[in-house]
Amino acid sequence: MSILTRSIPKLLAIWLLLCAIPMAVPTLLMAQDDAAAETAEVSDGDAELKAGYDDLVSAQGDYAYAFDFFSLSMVWTVISAALVFIMHLGFATLESGLTRSKNTVNILFKNVFIISIGLITYALLGFNTHYPGDNWMIEGWLGIGGPIGDLNADGGNTFGYGGVALCMTGYGDFIFQAMFAATAATIVSGAVAERINLLGFMIYSTLLVGFAYPWVGSWHWGGGWLSGLGGGDAAFKDFAGSTVVHAFGGFAALAAVMVLGPRKGKYVDGKIKPIPGHNMPLATIGVFLLFLGWFGFNGGSVLSADPTALGLVVTTTALAAAAGALASIVTSYLMLKSADLSMALNGILAGLVGITAGADVVLPWMAVLIGVIAGVLVVFSILLFDKIGIDDPVGAVSVHGVCGIWGTIATALFQIPDSGVSLVSQIIGVVAVCVTAFLFSFILSIILKTVGLWRVSEEDEQVGLDISEHGQEAYPDFGRQTAH
Amino acid sequence: MSILTRSIPKLLAIWLLLCAIPMAVPTLLMAQDDAAAETAEVSDGDAELKAGYDDLVSAQGDYAYAFDFFSLSMVWTVISAALVFIMHLGFATLESGLTRSKNTVNILFKNVFIISIGLITYALLGFNTHYPGDNWMIEGWLGIGGPIGDLNADGGNTFGYGGVALCMTGYGDFIFQAMFAATAATIVSGAVAERINLLGFMIYSTLLVGFAYPWVGSWHWGGGWLSGLGGGDAAFKDFAGSTVVHAFGGFAALAAVMVLGPRKGKYVDGKIKPIPGHNMPLATIGVFLLFLGWFGFNGGSVLSADPTALGLVVTTTALAAAAGALASIVTSYLMLKSADLSMALNGILAGLVGITAGADVVLPWMAVLIGVIAGVLVVFSILLFDKIGIDDPVGAVSVHGVCGIWGTIATALFQIPDSGVSLVSQIIGVVAVCVTAFLFSFILSIILKTVGLWRVSEEDEQVGLDISEHGQEAYPDFGRQTAH
Amino acid sequence: MSILTRSIPKLLAIWLLLCAIPMAVPTLLMAQDDAAAETAEVSDGDAELKAGYDDLVSAQGDYAYAFDFFSLSMVWTVISAALVFIMHLGFATLESGLTRSKNTVNILFKNVFIISIGLITYALLGFNTHYPGDNWMIEGWLGIGGPIGDLNADGGNTFGYGGVALCMTGYGDFIFQAMFAATAATIVSGAVAERINLLGFMIYSTLLVGFAYPWVGSWHWGGGWLSGLGGGDAAFKDFAGSTVVHAFGGFAALAAVMVLGPRKGKYVDGKIKPIPGHNMPLATIGVFLLFLGWFGFNGGSVLSADPTALGLVVTTTALAAAAGALASIVTSYLMLKSADLSMALNGILAGLVGITAGADVVLPWMAVLIGVIAGVLVVFSILLFDKIGIDDPVGAVSVHGVCGIWGTIATALFQIPDSGVSLVSQIIGVVAVCVTAFLFSFILSIILKTVGLWRVSEEDEQVGLDISEHGQEAYPDFGRQTAH
Numbered sequence A, B, C: 001m002s003i004l005t006r007s008i009p010k011l012l013a014i015w016l017l018l019c020a021i022p023m024a025v026p027t028l029l030m031a032q033d034d035a036a037a038e039t040a041e042v043s044d045g046d047a048e049l050k051a052g053y054d055d056l057v058s059a060q061g062d063y064a065y066a067f068d069f070f071s072l073s074m075v076w077t078v079i080s081a082a083l084v085f086i087m088h089l090g091f092a093t094l095e096s097g098l099t100r101s102k103n104t105v106n107i108l109f110k111n112v113f114i115i116s117i118g119l120i121t122y123a124l125l126g127f128n129t130h131y132p133g134d135n136w137m138i139e140g141w142l143g144i145g146g147p148i149g150d151l152n153a154d155g156g157n158t159f160g161y162g163g164v165a166l167c168m169t170g171y172g173d174f175i176f177q178a179m180f181a182a183t184a185a186t187i188v189s190g191a192v193a194e195r196i197n198l199l200g201f202m203i204y205s206t207l208l209v210g211f212a213y214p215w216v217g218s219w220h221w222g223g224g225w226l227s228g229l230g231g232g233d234a235a236f237k238d239f240a241g242s243t244v245v246h247a248f249g250g251f252a253a254l255a256a257v258m259v260l261g262p263r264k265g266k267y268v269d270g271k272i273k274p275i276p277g278h279n280m281p282l283a284t285i286g287v288f289l290l291f292l293g294w295f296g297f298n299g300g301s302v303l304s305a306d307p308t309a310l311g312l313v314v315t316t317t318a319l320a321a322a323a324g325a326l327a328s329i330v331t332s333y334l335m336l337k338s339a340d341l342s343m344a345l346n347g348i349l350a351g352l353v354g355i356t357a358g359a360d361v362v363l364p365w366m367a368v369l370i371g372v373i374a375g376v377l378v379v380f381s382i383l384l385f386d387k388i389g390i391d392d393p394v395g396a397v398s399v400h401g402v403c404g405i406w407g408t409i410a411t412a413l414f415q416i417p418d419s420g421v422s423l424v425s426q427i428i429g430v431v432a433v434c435v436t437a438f439l440f441s442f443i444l445s446i447i448l449k450t451v452g453l454w455r456v457s458e459e460d461e462q463v464g465l466d467i468s469e470h471g472q473e474a475y476p477d478f479g480r481q482t483a484h
Helices: A004-029 A032-060 A063-097 A101-130 A170-181 A183-191 A198-220 A225-232 A242-260 A280-302 A307-336 A341-355 A364-387 A396-414 A423-450 A458-463 A465-470 B003-029 B032-059 B063-097 B101-130 B170-181 B183-191 B198-220 B225-232 B242-260 B280-302 B307-336 B341-355 B364-387 B396-414 B423-450 B458-463 B465-470 C004-029 C032-059 C063-097 C101-130 C170-181 C183-191 C198-220 C225-232 C242-260 C280-302 C307-336 C341-355 C364-387 C396-414 C423-450 C458-463 C465-470
Strands: A135-138 A142-145 B135-138 B142-145 C135-138 C142-145
Touching: A063 A101, A063 A170, A063 A183, A063 A280, A063 B063, A063 B280, A063 B307, A063 C063, A101 A170, A101 A183, A101 A198, A101 A465, A101 B280, A101 B307, A101 B341, A101 B364, A170 A183, A170 A198, A170 B307, A183 A198, A183 A242, A183 A396, A198 A225, A198 A242, A198 A423, A225 A423, A242 A341, A242 A396, A242 A423, A280 A307, A280 A341, A280 C063, A280 C101, A307 A341, A307 A364, A307 C063, A307 C101, A307 C170, A341 A364, A341 A396, A341 C101, A364 A396, A364 C101, A396 A423, A458 A465, B063 B101, B063 B170, B063 B183, B063 B280, B063 C063, B063 C280, B063 C307, B101 B170, B101 B183, B101 B198, B101 B465, B101 C280, B101 C307, B101 C341, B101 C364, B170 B183, B170 B198, B170 C307, B183 B198, B183 B242, B183 B396, B198 B225, B198 B242, B198 B423, B225 B423, B242 B341, B242 B396, B242 B423, B280 B307, B280 B341, B307 B341, B307 B364, B341 B364, B341 B396, B364 B396, B396 B423, B458 B465, C063 C101, C063 C170, C063 C183, C063 C280, C101 C170, C101 C183, C101 C198, C101 C465, C170 C183, C170 C198, C183 C198, C183 C242, C183 C396, C198 C225, C198 C242, C198 C423, C225 C423, C242 C341, C242 C396, C242 C423, C280 C307, C280 C341, C307 C341, C307 C364, C341 C364, C341 C396, C364 C396, C396 C423, C458 C465
Parallel strands: none
Antiparallel strands: A135 A142, B135 B142, C135 C142
């Protein structure tokens, strides 16, 4: 039995302490007047949004139209939430497929925990971060919301929910965003697999999804400072989250892995020893489910059933994924002299992450190019990180971190003319989010390491986390699997 | 080769006999005048429904609106049917993951059979049970419908299909309900796994989904006596079927297991010996697919695309699932001193079953509490049933039976003020459904046991049902798996 | 290492050569005047379609209605595309489940490649095949389109996209059709599994999805000669592709297998030796995902959210699948004296393929009969092909080829009265498509065989394609799996 069994009583105290630190630090660093200026801009943004929607309604001439389109958008949002939900199964199967069978129960358990804690903390803290009046915050920079109440109360089926014009009810907005929230922690889960302390990871992921993700996300989606760059005219553009979800998760993962160190047996006598995944059908199921879920991740981010935007977004998303796979197949063939399934799978994900920032402002051929470059990048990045001693079993830092950055920059390079994406704002946004994610994760990892909750013992790692943390095997009927 | 290979000729005769008995018994027990009184109430209920819908249509001022909303509701219903369909894959993978590899083919085969026979018998017998004039029935108590005809014939695209106002065509109504119908038998499938006779189970599940489920369901959903309790004002409230689907299946499973007895090797010398599932990724895939399917199971039960209800329902459903998982993790940690993946998975299902009765009349915090209590209950219930000799390999009785009851009662305890749910009616409904399910299943199991079609021989159980019933292994390339 | 590692430089040259040959041959065989006559008919057909849609719009009296219904149809189309996408995971898991573990990585890799190359080539060549003016073609007979441009440019959200009236934008049309396109090659993938050369298959599938499938499909769906049979009044009827997708794929597979020959060890000393699939849960997951995907494959082929058609289509589809499974279970029990899971799974697919041609013009009882006959046919067909030396590891020729033909013929036999399906046209269509698919595949296979790119060496086959083609095992932790 690991440290988990001895440490459960410390949990609450550590948690509260950890919550207080990151909330206090940036507060001190910020000027109140900056924040006040942002507040005004935010309100302007909301007003514009609302006016735009009112125009749309009146242009159609009747409420009946608007109600139907509203209901349709709501149905699409709920379906998108279901599709993003299934990405969590995709991550669970991909991560367990690409690691060893002795750590399978552990990975599955972590993923069950993440989606559960993600939904609950988002209801308790995260969601209201984005809505003025319902939260304790320095407008545009830092916020902690209270628990959600009855989101149908102030007109669930009208267009003015929470002061923001949306083509969905408050609950529709909540469920879609809640499914997003847990994604960041899931990305980290794969990178730290096979040697992380379970309790430590549970604390880490709770803070990441309950606090850090909605905090950083609010800079962009909550009407925060990133959405106000250049007076809003040259705002940071990140359609569905190449940066605020994927690069955020990827750089949090990088810091976590750096503090954690590589798996035993990965670097022996200065040589890199590959540790193959134990179940390639499982990994493939994972990637296909992630691809499926991306129909909702990007398609749902249209935030309505607007047919013009929706068709473009799902087309660019699918083409980037396909292009990413083909590019990774060719690149890894040239680099490794073999037709590498893992790289092909990572190529799909690279294309998907890459297109996420600009899916609604690029044409099909641009999407193909973005995917191709992402598919090449991910192979080099995985090989590079492997070489410099960053042991990331599933390639999460490369797929989500590197390709997330690429996608965000690419949106400025490849946009449909006059889409108004500014390269400068993209760079500012990427740097701000990645640095914050890295630092938050680094400090939290160091703290957890200090209190002995970050890495399991050598013996536990050798025997596998399934036995040491859970007392359970993933495949007991198949005898003891090859240890390596 | 088991009894299956020698018994196929007896199938039709037994089936016909078994169909006749349960249909005759309750008929004799019922007073005709009671039924007549109910009939009037049912018609009133239908008229009210229809009037309400007509009001909605005229309130919007034009047919165009209504047709669009109708079409949208139809699309949502079809998608919900697809989501409920995928729950059958969820059950198949969960049940095979949580049992031994030597019985895997058998479990998969049973699940393929159940969805197939479920769809066909529902078309032949079940669906028309719910519609006056198309069936042979004592109105409100007992019905056997005839086969479905052309459900588009009497206005598939109008609002008055079958005398009941619905936001979908007759085929939409059929396909959604047909996907539900097979669920009850699937619940039993897991509980009786690893020792049930295949032919016996095929007969049992055919009668359960073709006759017993629509019969009991018609009390509530077909305008039967449960929907008329208290003159309809304090009717039994079971939104999507905590009781009429899940507790029904759970108590049928309990009776089936009691007649069947525990697996060999489960209780040795008065000690309980755990029999671990052979493939935890498979079990996890199952639970995530069930969670996904529940978006349609509960969301589709709104029976329209009403955005206000839909948003609330999917939010309460997801939060209850998440809360159930966290509660089961904590509870099982405290009870068993380990981070138990199986219990975490059962916690998700417990929360989902628990919220199913009241998903449309509770607020988020109520859903969280319902889920938490379900997640605690399911752990205690599984340990208790294990202790008293009820060997339920997947915990189906606890998940569906116990948490189904809890959810139905909880709806009265936690409802949004003025939702009008009566605790007395809830208790009446739960008792009526669970007792009927138990007795139906008990009598049927005894009959099948008597004719030698209920449990396989000791040798067949030892060698595994895959070889003895199917002559096929699930994983032939991996050598003979550890026998235990 | 196989020939792949030595042959990559030849790829482009061979590819270009192969593209040129099949494009030139049929051109020479066709009379230009025939084609010209067809062109006029095509335009008439388009005009009728457009007029019909305009009537629908004006009948509803306002644009607002039409826009909402348009948006709803678009959402349904996107969801259908996502469902058809997941069929590719279904094929990947079914095919790897039904073959040996030593070839699993290879099958997964092929399926990742097919969906990727399918999407890209459809964007580059396939899609515009169907639209006059955007392609290089002999109207109605043969076409190669150029790459897609901005499909929103000429009114993405209006009803006249590309001169054809559709209830979806150009991108919606593209993404749905693109997901279809890769299906044909996937069907072949299963039949040639366990001994095909990887590079050869990559070339083969690229040409099949990028050129042959859209070419043949354009006869029917692109307003080509099959849609003009009998002056259009007795046109070939193939609702969602029993023939132009499934029989096409099945007969291409037949030719490929005939050139390829059986697997080593399948036929020994004149006896047939069964080679069991290595992972039955994986195969079952595959079939359930295919069933799920068929909601979109057939449901999406309504090409709008028309509630009357949609409800009928999903109901007939599900009932045929269920009936097919039950028929296969009974048939294989009578033939093989065992409850055969593989046959039950193939029965589901047989029913689905069988109903695909006529899902919108048959009643429920007709769908059940079509499914039953398909379920019987598939068992006999699989046993027959096995006997005559056609080694098709997953039964693809029987499921897709034989049942595809059956479904197309059955549509004429079972149609709702006055649906106007002509038995003669059905036979003409089936023969034309199957012969073309067979010949195209046969010639291409012969060419690839001649250049040494069709079958792996005996040693590579013995050791398995995972090691020989990919240098990677699917399940490395489970030790070396039983070789056979």
